[in-house]
Amino acid sequence: MNTGAVVRLTEATGVGRAVVGGKAAVLAELSVAGFAVPAGFVVTGAAPDDPELGGWMAEEAARLGGPRFAVRSSAAAEDLPDASYAGLYETRLDVPADRLAAAVRECFAAADSPRVADYRRNRGGDAAAMAVLVQVMVDAVAAGVAFTAHPLTGDRRQTVVTATQGFGEALVSGQAIGEEWLSTGHRATLSRRGPARVLTARQAEEVADLARLVAERYDGPQDVEWAIDRDGRLWLLQARPMTALPPPVSWAVPGPGLWMRNFRLGEWLPEPGTPLFATWLLPLLEAGYLDGMQATVGVRVPFRWTLVNGWYYNAPPVPSAALLVRVLRDGRRRAVTILFHALVQVGRDPAAADRAVLSALDRQWREQELPRYRRLVTVAAAEDPAADPRRLAEIVDQLGRHAGIALWYLAIVGGSAWKMEACLTRFARRHLAEVLPDADGGAQILLRGLSGAAPAFDAHAVLSADWYHPVAAELPTITAVTQSGDDRQSALAVARTAAEQRCAAALADRPRRLAQFETLLRVTQRYTVIREQQARTFTLAWPVLRRCARRLGQHLAEIGAISAIDDVFFCTRPELDTTATTDHAALTSAVAERREQWERQRRIAAPLTLGHPPRLIGDVIERTVQRARPAGTTAEHGSEVIVGHPASAGQATGPVRIITDPRDFPTFAGGDVLVARATAPAWTPLFARAAAVVTDGGTLAAHASLVAREYGIPAVVGTGNATSRLHSGQRVTVNGTDGTVTVHP
Structure with missing residues (x-):
């Protein structure tokens, strides 16, 4: 039937989009082309003035034979490549035949609604012809x-x-x-x-x-x-x-080797970097890292790093004869000794590595570098309120460089903790399997409740190393979450002491093995404490760094270069020096585009790795993960199972609570399973009440792993996409021993 007021869908291809609307025109074409499109008809814009409309619709509905119908708008301006009008018009579903006329009138009336007029006006469009599509439901x-x-x-x-x-x-x-x-x-x-x-x-x-x-x-x-x-x-x-x-987003490999998103500084960056961080603070941190290496090892061996779609990736240096010659030439014997013990021997004989180099490096950090870092932060904090832009930039340069030195010591000294723990785990599985079964936490029980390692709430704790994000002192909502894990810590300390006594009793008839165990245990416990303390002090400078950046933003806003103070984080470092001579309108436009791009990038599920490890070296992290799993266990992917790294042993079941913003912290309840992209020290208060922790990124040495072990709760890290595969309210079982998260129906 084609009366001008009512057109059968199969006949609408010859009528034109201007009459039947975009939705009906497309479905008519697809229906004729053989696609399974529900049968129907179109009520055109001429219908409201036609007295015979009701009869025609009743006739068509009877012909189609459907007991119920779907009634939708089909405007000429709908479903265009540059304007969808999605959700603006009315839709009526499951409409009985005797209600069709009323439903059609309601859809026509929606064309004059304020929301449609506002959308059309904002897009600079004119009123468009309107039709209504009726199909069998x-x-x-x-x-x-x-x-x-x-x-x-x-x-x-x-x-x-x-x-x-x-x-x-x-x-x-x-x-x-x-x-x-x-x-x-x-x-x-x-x-x-x-x-x-x-x-x-x-x-x-x-x-x-x-x-x-x-x-x-x-x-x-x-x-x-x-x-x-x-x-x-x-x-x-x-x-x-x-x-x-x-x-289209490309994840092209930046260079040879394996590039990791959640290793070294990447563990502190759960989101893409903002432009000011990427062009200023990040290069400072990397340069300071090499300063620390130069001062201790005597040679600079840069880790390769880059941003891919805004996300930080780094890769170890590519092994080569030229690199070896440079290490031997510049670092001489000292470089070989330190690197061998810190990178190789620490995983074989932690006590020997401690005696040879690590203990001295720890003293150097505690007695020289940390006091110097604290003094610089204190002086800068007193100076920055009155500093001019030039001095603010100097403060950032100085503090950023020293923060990079702190990162080096965290990597070379504190980073030894997880390698020592792996050695302790191997010993326990070989000699103490009955005393420390993996199902009960294995050797990890010996590293819990340690004095000096208890997670604490620091004002300078960060959500991310990117200074765009506020530090803990700026987040009053965090204080509403309990900061006390004292009861849990006390219980863990008691359990640890009892486990130590059981181990000593089990090895009492083997004095040499007992002495080996006690030496290994003490050194591993000491570096577990060192790692936690170094991680906490790494970000001492962040409150001052953020204030300096925002002071610069205030200056730019006052001269009209940017619209708001925090727009400074979407400027680049060179732009801060040239704002007096640049086109302010162009900068404002560039800032808006970069902010929009960053918002898109932070919604991307970035791959954990790019490329492939060198053939002779392999994937060191993956090997470590496999060793962490108990012998005989496998972790297989499936629609009901998410697989990651087994970071803190044990098993717990509870409701998922996905946290992406500190404003959500107060909604986190005791017994919830914390699911996040990654966690940094500012998240610590949540661990005191979490049943378990699951993160997209992270490794066995990441914050989530270490704090979860300290609180005695299961953790699975490095899942890649848990935050997108799960949703709040789902019930899951987190097995931190084999690295799986099982979703319950």
């Missing part, structure tokens, strides 16, 4: 949306399928969190669970294939709505171009 058991390019990364090779039970309207409107599948190379994998399981892998791939066929037809990324009925048939409900799609 699919009795859906599952429905959702498929994007044929990743909405966050822009990757055209990936198709993202989201699904929910029943009708998909709640998912499309954002009222529900759906299950998410990622299809790459015609293989769908579950990337995020919803409240209940919706699709099988085969169904998810069938949806992805459907969406890709639509994208091929229209030669561009598509946003496709779909539904599966009770007979298992897949239906195409809507297709439109993806709008505001970012340029």
Whole structure:
């Protein structure tokens, strides 16, 4: 039927978009092309003035034979490549035949709503012709949306399928969190669970294939709505171009070797770096790190580092004959001795490494470098309120460099703790397996409740090494979370002492083995304390560094170079020196673009590694992870299991609480499972009440690993994407012994 007021969907291809609207025009084309589109008809803009409309609609509804109908807007300006109008018009679902006329009138009325007028006005558009699409309602058991390019990364090779039970309207409107599948190379994998399981892998791939066929037809990324009925048939409900799609994100390997996101300074950077950090403080920290190496080892051997899509990655130096010659020439015997004991011997004989070099380096840090660092921070804190821009920049240069020296000592001295712990674990499994079973925490029980290692709340504690983020002293909401883990610490200290006594009794008839154990235990416990103390003092300068940066931002805002003080973090270091001569309007525009880009980048799930380890060296971290798992255990991926690094032994079950912002800290309840991208010292108060901890990044030496072990709670780190695969409220079991997180239905 084509009366001018009512047009059958199969006949709408010859009528034109201006009459039937964008949604109906596309579905008409796809229906004619053989896609499974629910049958229907279009009520055009001429309908409201036609007295015979009700009869025609009743006639068409009877012909279609559907007991219920979906009634949706179909405007000419809808579903365009540069303007979707998504969610602005009315939709009526599950409408009985005798209610069709009323539902159609309600959809027409929505064209004049204030929200549509505001959207049109903000885009500079004019009023557009309006039609209403009526289709047989699919009795859906599952429905959702498929994007044929990743909405966050822009990757055209990936198709993202989201699904929910029943009708998909709640998912499309954002009222529900759906299950998410990622299809790459015609293989769908579950990337995020919803409240209940919706699709099988085969169904998810069938949806992805459907969406890709639509994208091929229209030669561009598509946003496709779909539904599966009770007979298992897949239906195409809507297709439109993806709008505001970012340029494709490439994770090209920056150079030879294995590049790691969560190693060394990367453990302190859970998000992409802001431009001012990337061009100023980050290079200072890296340079200071080499200053510390030069002062202790006598040679500078730079770790390679770079930012990929804003995310920090670093890689060890590429082994070569030239590098060896330089170490021998510049560092001579001292370099060889220190590097051998700090990097190799510490994992074989910690006590020998301590005697040879580590103890002296620890004294050097405590007696010389740490006091110097504290003095510099104290003097700068007194000076920065009255300092001019030039002096503020000098303070940043000085403190940033010394913070880098602190990072070096944390790496070379405090970083020995996890290698020593691995050695202690091997000893316990070999000689004390019955006394310290892995199921009860293994050797980790011997490193808990140590005096001097108890996590503390420091005013200079950070959420991230990027100075854009506030320090603990700026976050009054954190004080609302309990800072006391004294009861737990006391209980752990008692348990540790009892375990030490059991070990001594078990080895009493083997005096040489007992002496070996006691020596290994004492040195490992000492460096566990050292690591915690060095990690806490690394960020002493951050309150002053942030104040200096924001003072510079205040200066730029006063001269009109930027709009707000914190815009300074989206400037580059050279721009701070040239603001007097630059085009302020251009800088303001650049800052806005960079902030928008950073917001996109921080939503990306960045890979933990890029590239491959050198063949002769291999992946040192992965080898360490495998050694940390008890013999005979395996950790296999699956739709119900997330696999990471076994960071703190034990097992606990509880509800997930995803924390991405310090403002969410007060919502964290006792017994919750803390799930975060990464944690830094400012997160410590949450550990006192957490049942377990799970992070996207991190290694066995990361903050989350060490503090979780100190509090005696299970932890799994280095999962890669736990924050996107889980959602708050889900019940999970965290097994920190084998490194798995099991999701319960």
